[in-house]
Amino acid sequence: MRDKSSKKHTPRSRRKLAALTGAGLAPLMVLGLTATPASAHGWVTNPASRQAQCATGVVQCGQIKWEPQSVEGPKGLKDCAGGNSRFADLRDDNKGWRVTDVGSSATFNWRLTAKHATTTWQYFIGNTKLAEFNDHGAIPGEFVSHNVGFKGFTGKQKVLAVWNIADTANAFYACVDVNIRG
Structure with missing residues (x-):
């Protein structure tokens, strides 16, 4: 055989x-x-950003209610929705956003649901950069806080908070409505 x-x-x-x-x-x-690894996700929780207000039902919004951490877009934008049309509600200044009273500075608290190496965190009112914090590529923890001064600004203002990612061309965006009492 x-x-x-x-x-x-x-x-x-x-x-x-x-x-x-x-x-x-x-x-x-x-x-x-x-299959791609989880990308960075995060938003400002305090003072309550627009997406935080959507997520908690303070303001009625569309899809952002379920994805407050997902306002991601190309670096360099000055857009509350990060250039994302799905989250257009965040651009609407007349939506009834709650305004947080602050003094001459405020601490902005981010919650990160997925971490990523970070270049900088930036804060703007209009085209004026209020502050920039350089992380030199470090990977942050779940919570990040920055104290931002409002020198030269008073009254109701919209602060754009930006988390610039080190290893992608994207950033995360959050708008926070404040009343600066100085």
């Missing part, structure tokens, strides 16, 4: 084996190519 392990494979059987192997591996390869 002849040993089956010494049987020669014909070109046809090799092609069939290769096709079956390829068919079996293809779904795994597709999953491997499309």
